[in-house]
Amino acid sequence: xxxxxxxxxxxxxxxxxxSLLAVGCGNGGDSGKTADGKTIVKVAVWDxxxxxxxxxxxxxxxxxxxxxxxxxxxxxxxxxxxxxxxMLAGGDNTDVLTMKNVTDYAxxxxxxxxxxxxxxxxxxxxxxxxxxxxxxxxxxxxxLPYRQDFWVLFYNKDLVKKSDAxxxxxxxxxxxxLAKELTTGSGSSKVYGTYHQTWRSVVQATAAAQTGGDLLxxxxxxxxxxxETAVDLQKAGAAMPFxxxxxxxxxxxxxxxxxxxxxxxxxxxxxxxLLQAKAEGKNDVNWGMAPLPQTTANGKAVTFGSPxxxxxxxxxxxxxxxxxxxxxxxxxxxxxxxxxxxxxxSYTDDAVLKTFFGVKGMPADALSKKAMTPDTVKLEMPVxxxxxxxxxxxxxxxxxxxxxxxxxxxxxSEMESRVKSEVE
Amino acid sequence: xxxxxxxxxxxxRRRRTALVGWSFILPNLVGFAALTLVPVGATLLLAFTxxxxxxxxxxxxxxxxxxxxxxDNFWTALSNTAWYAAGxxxxxxxxxxxxxxxxxxxxxxxxFFRTAFFFPYIxxxxxxxxxxxxxxxxxxxxxxxxxxxxxxxxxxxxxxDTDWALPAxxxxxxxxxxxxxxxxxxxxxxxxxxxxxEAARVDGAGPWKRFWHVTVPSxxxxxxxVLVMLTVxxxxxxxxxxVMTEGGPGRSTxxxxxxxxxxxxxxxRFGYSSAISLxxxxxxxxxxxxxxxxxxxxxx
Numbered sequence: 001x002x003x004x005x006x007x008x009x010x011x012x013x014x015x016x017x018x019s020l021l022a023v024g025c026g027n028g029g030d031s032g033k034t035a036d037g038k039t040i041v042k043v044a045v046w047d048x049x050x051x052x053x054x055x056x057x058x059x060x061x062x063x064x065x066x067x068x069x070x071x072x073x074x075x076x077x078x079x080x081x082x083x084x085x086x087m088l089a090g091g092d093n094t095d096v097l098t099m100k101n102v103t104d105y106a107x108x109x110x111x112x113x114x115x116x117x118x119x120x121x122x123x124x125x126x127x128x129x130x131x132x133x134x135x136x137x138x139x140x141x142x143x144l145p146y147r148q149d150f151w152v153l154f155y156n157k158d159l160v161k162k163s164d165a166x167x168x169x170x171x172x173x174x175x176x177x178l179a180k181e182l183t184t185g186s187g188s189s190k191v192y193g194t195y196h197q198t199w200r201s202v203v204q205a206t207a208a209a210q211t212g213g214d215l216l217x218x219x220x221x222x223x224x225x226x227x228e229t230a231v232d233l234q235k236a237g238a239a240m241p242f243x244x245x246x247x248x249x250x251x252x253x254x255x256x257x258x259x260x261x262x263x264x265x266x267x268x269x270x271x272x273x274l275l276q277a278k279a280e281g282k283n284d285v286n287w288g289m290a291p292l293p294q295t296t297a298n299g300k301a302v303t304f305g306s307p308x309x310x311x312x313x314x315x316x317x318x319x320x321x322x323x324x325x326x327x328x329x330x331x332x333x334x335x336x337x338x339x340x341x342x343x344x345x346s347y348t349d350d351a352v353l354k355t356f357f358g359v360k361g362m363p364a365d366a367l368s369k370k371a372m373t374p375d376t377v378k379l380e381m382p383v384x385x386x387x388x389x390x391x392x393x394x395x396x397x398x399x400x401x402x403x404x405x406x407x408x409x410x411x412x413s414e415m416e417s418r419v420k421s422e423v424e
Numbered sequence: 425x426x427x428x429x430x431x432x433x434x435x436x437r438r439r440r441t442a443l444v445g446w447s448f449i450l451p452n453l454v455g456f457a458a459l460t461l462v463p464v465g466a467t468l469l470l471a472f473t474x475x476x477x478x479x480x481x482x483x484x485x486x487x488x489x490x491x492x493x494x495x496d497n498f499w500t501a502l503s504n505t506a507w508y509a510a511g512x513x514x515x516x517x518x519x520x521x522x523x524x525x526x527x528x529x530x531x532x533x534x535x536f537f538r539t540a541f542f543f544p545y546i547x548x549x550x551x552x553x554x555x556x557x558x559x560x561x562x563x564x565x566x567x568x569x570x571x572x573x574x575x576x577x578x579x580x581x582x583x584x585d586t587d588w589a590l591p592a593x594x595x596x597x598x599x600x601x602x603x604x605x606x607x608x609x610x611x612x613x614x615x616x617x618x619x620x621x622e623a624a625r626v627d628g629a630g631p632w633k634r635f636w637h638v639t640v641p642s643x644x645x646x647x648x649x650v651l652v653m654l655t656v657x658x659x660x661x662x663x664x665x666x667v668m669t670e671g672g673p674g675r676s677t678x679x680x681x682x683x684x685x686x687x688x689x690x691x692x693r694f695g696y697s698s699a700i701s702l703x704x705x706x707x708x709x710x711x712x713x714x715x716x717x718x719x720x721x722x723x724x
Contacts, residue, residue, distance in 0.1 A: 086689055089477045111476060111692060243584035246673075247561045388691060400674040405586050422496060 032317040038069040039321045043096040043310075044084055046077040052276050053147065053338040054098075057329045060337035064328070068321050088113045091315055095322035099143045099309040102134045103391060106383040108311070114142035115312040115319065120327060129330075131307025131346045134379050143311035144330035145346035147338060149267040150305025151206070152371040153290040154274075159191065159262035167290035168367055172229050175263075175293040179238040182262040193238040195261035196230055197252045198245050200398035201304070201380055202265060203230050209304035209378035210295040216382050216390055218419040220412045225295070227401060227408045234402075242402035257283040265292060267305065268372070272342040275361045288363040289371035301370070306380040307346050344372070389423045470698035477694050488699035498700065500675050501683040504590060508665075508679060509658035511594035512601075516654055517647070519602040524609030525639070538610070542603035549600075553667035556596040557583060583669050586676035593677055597664055601657075605650050612646030613639070648719050652712055659708045680704050 032040050045054045058070045073094055075083045081104050084097055088108060097114070099105040108114050121141035126132055131148040135141050153175075155167065165178045179193030196202045203226045208215050213222030233239040240250065240261075253273050255261045264270070268289075277283035291301040310326040312319060328334055332352075335345035339355040342362055356372070357364045381387055394415055401411035471488060475481035492498045527538050544552065559567050560582035571579035580588040616639065624634045640647075662681035665671065671678035671686075680700065688697030 082690060085692070089689065089692070107692065112479070243581060244561075244563055247557060247582075247584050248564070392686075396672065396674045399672050400586065403581075403584055403673055405673060418496070 034069050038067055039318050041068055041070045041096060041318055041321045041325050042073050042094045043070055043098065043325070044073045044075060044080075044087070044094050045098050046075050046080040046100065048072050048074040050273065050276070051077075052272055052341040053343040056337045056341045056343075057146070057334055060333065061325055061328050064333070065321075065324065068324070070325060084108075088313070092313070093315045093317045094313055095316040095318055096325055097311050097313055099135075099311055101306055101308075101381070102379065102383050103381050103387045105135065105143055105309065105311070106137060106385070107388060109137045109140070109142040110385060113314055115314050115316070115323070117141045117144055117312070117323070117326070120144065120323075128349055129346050130348065130377065131305075131309075134307055134383065135309055137383070143309035144326055145307035145309040146330045146334050147343055148305060148307045148346040148377070149269050149344060150303045150374060150377045151265060151267050151292050152303065152374075153263055153265050153292055154256060154270055155263045155288055155290060156256070156259060156261075157286045157288050159259070168370060169297060169299065170290070170293040171297045172226070172293050172295060176229050176233055176238070179233055179263065180236055183236075183238045191259060192240055192255075192261045194233065194263040194265070195250075195252060195255045196233070196239050196242075196245075197264075197266065198242060198399075198402070200395050203227055203402075204394060204398065205304045205378075205380045206265075206292070207295075209376075210302050214382070215394070216384055216386060218416055218423075220415050220419075223412055223415075224408060227411070230402065231404075231408065242399075243404075246399070246403070253277070256287070257285055259285060268344045271344075271362070275342045275359065278361050288365060289368040291371045291374060300376070301374040302376045302378065303374045304378045304380045309346075386423050390419055393418045393422065467698040467701050470695050471702045472699075473695045474693075475695045475698075476692045481695065484695070488696045489703075491696060492699060492703065497675065497678065497683060501678045501680045504675075504677060505659060505661070505679045505681075507590055508594060508597075508661055509655065511591065512597050512658045512661075513651070513654045515594065515598045516601050516605060517650060519598055520605035520650070521609050521643075521647075523602060523606040524613055525635070527606070528610060528613045538606075541606055544600045544602075545604040547600075549663050550667050552596065552600055553664055556592070556599075557668055560592050584673060586673050589669050589673060589677045593665055593668055596668065597661070600664070601654075605654070608646055608650055609643065612643045616642040644722075648715070652715055655711055655715065656708055659704065659711075 034040055043054075043058070045051065048054055054072055058072060062068065062070055080100050084100075085104070085107075087094065088097075088111075097108070099108075118139070118141045121132065121135075121144060124132070124144075129145065131145045132141075135143050135145060153167070153170070159182060160167070160178075163178060163181055165174065165181075170178070175194070182191070182193040184191045204215065204223055207213060207223045207226035211222040213220070230239070234241050240255070244250070252264050252266055253270060256264050256270070257274070257277055271289065274283055274285070274287060292303045294300070294302065310329055312322045312326055316322045329337075330346060332347055332349070335347040335352045336355055338345050339352045340359060342356065342359045344356065345352055353372075356362065357369065362368075381391060397406070397411050397415045397418070400406040400414075401408055406414065470481065472483060472485060473481035474484050474487075523541055527534055527541070531537070559565050562568055562579075562581045562584055565582070567582070568579040580591075582588050582592040620638050620642065621634055624638050629637065660681055661679055662685065665677050665679050665682060666685075669677045671682050681704070684697045684700045684704070687693045687700065
């Protein structure tokens with residue numbers, strides 16, 4: 001009898017002991033402190049090795065806050081949005097999340113996955129921040145921007161020199177004829193006049209910003225002219241065909257640094273990549289920036305862009321330290337740190353701009369300086385609960401128009417009818 | 425006294441046997457319950473809610489199903505999935521049976537060929553998709569270069585063409601899966617008694633007749649198993665499409681599993697995506713039950 005009672009009791013005791021041990025271990029590994037007692041702040045970032053501002057921010061912050069250890073969680077840029085969405089849905093406790101675009105931000109924010117930063121945002125000198133408004137979700141802020149990218153025209157100075165075009169006030173028709181003029185060679189030695197990345201923004205966001213059209217409206221007649229330019233450039237052989245770029249997963253930075261294209265309309269983030277590639281000896285292109293070509297030739301430079309921000313995860317392990325990092329990175333000190341690596345910060349004053357153009361290898365000619373100070377920067381995609389559904393539809397139809405599967409008119413009418421019928 | 429003692433001992437022994445039994449299946453059962461059974465059960469309930477993974481779910485009855493019925497994306501995905509299955513199932517069966525028959529002969533190096541044809545199945549799916557994407561590249565890809573060399577002036581655009589993207593995915597998936605089903609068919613072929621072939625030969629049946637009247641009927645159980653497995657896997661297809669085309673160009677290769685992923689994981693509409701999952705489950709269930717019915721009838 002004794003042994004029969006004894007065995008289960010012993011087994012239960014052993015089980016309890018084991019589970020306590022397991023729980024103990026779990027807590028030990030999950031305390032959010034390093035072995036030497038520093039508070040760990042994990043930051044979700046993309047392509048850490050190729051995106052120099054993350055390193056600049058992390059190192060700058062750690063130098064000021066020796067008691068905090070900032071650890072990047074590196075995610076492939078192309079998978080970033082999906083990965084972070086999945087992480088958040090799974091209750092991940094990474095402290096700081098980089099908001100790669102405003103659409104995703106709106107989704108995380110409205111779902112209650114981020115901590116409120118409204119009180120902190122209200123204390124900022126809003127005139128000095130560009131892109132802060134984009135994070136206003138009905139009066140609440142869940143992220144603070146640290147950089148503000150916008151689109152300019154990158155060009156290869158040696159290739160464009162042959163033409164006498166004035167890049168400071170190009171219209172889209174001027175740009176198209178310049179691209180055709182600069183196209184040379186054939187086969188593997190072909191140099192395109194320009195390269196259009198396969199993103200829908202290249203056409204659609206440009207059209208929206210410069211014509212005043214609304215990407216969420218469901219009326220897309222304002223895309224037409226821009227699509228005509230883009231499709232015509234492909235047909236003329238002055239831009240790489242969409243289907244080739246898509247199926248071969250061509251990247252804009254490779255096209256530009258290997259001199260396969262004379263121009264490329266792209267976001268200002270390309271500047272930092274070109275500088276970094278130069279530092280690594282992978283890019284010896286003599287490049288410059290010009291304002292994005294315009295729909296109306298009235299001397300105003302209208303472009304689009306989107307700010308990038310840091311947010312604190314609602315389930316962050318070390319909220320206080322995480323918030324400290326976010327405030328530092330989005331403020332003047334963070335701005336100075338990233339301007340030093342050629343990235344355009346959200347916070348700008350004269351000192352920051354001076355730092356930016358003082359970077360070794362940064363083109364400091366008058367045209368590049370003009371490109372960096374556009375008159376208007378519109379938001380690439382307006383924030384609304386409908387944004388991501390509309391984005392999906394516009395992307396799908398963009399693919400069909402650019403690959404020649406649908407005519408421009410058919411594509412636009414399909415976008416309109418789908419947005420009206422599918423988005424609630 | 426002794427009688428009661430005996431009964432108690434028996435009871436104890438029974439309980440002990442049951443416990444031992446449970447302990448054997450427990451490791452598997454815990455995993456299955458936690459990772460499959462509970463989520464599947466949850467899906468069943470979530471399909472009738474508006475859950476977004478964060479807020480409290482609300483019971484919304486059949487709203488999700490109504491929305492699905494009205495939504496063009498669902499019908500596009502359903503029709504694409506059906507087309508994929510209609511291509512993938514017969515082609516994979518034919519290819520794997522053909523390979524199995526070829527490799528069931530006494531050839532020199534037959535083990536090498538069997539291994540070679542099985543290889544695609546154990547290759548990383550992402551690698552398969554990336555390499556086939558290159559092969560199908562419209563301008564520089566070897567597939568179209570070959571087609572041009574044999575005189576096709578305008579070869580298809582494959583993954584960049586709405587009409588050819590789905591066939592491209594089907595071809596890739598057949599290539600990938602045929603090795604696995606070939607192994608199943610090989611096992612089936614080796615179980616056919618040699619006497620049957622001898623008898624057929626004595627009766628004057630040629631190779632073609634022997635194949636149709638001996639091999640094919642004898643393989644019926646294998647064929648049925650292969651058919652059911654292929655049907656289920658075709659309707660569940662996700663990974664290959666996601667890596668090769670991401671549902672594009674446009675929506676030409678959007679399949680149901682992808683729509684479930686997009687609505688659930690990307691858009692956070694877990695209620696709606698659960699409803700689509702439920703419909704997908706019912707479709708597969710109905711088809712499989714029908715297949716079993718037919719199988720039983722033809723066995724009679």
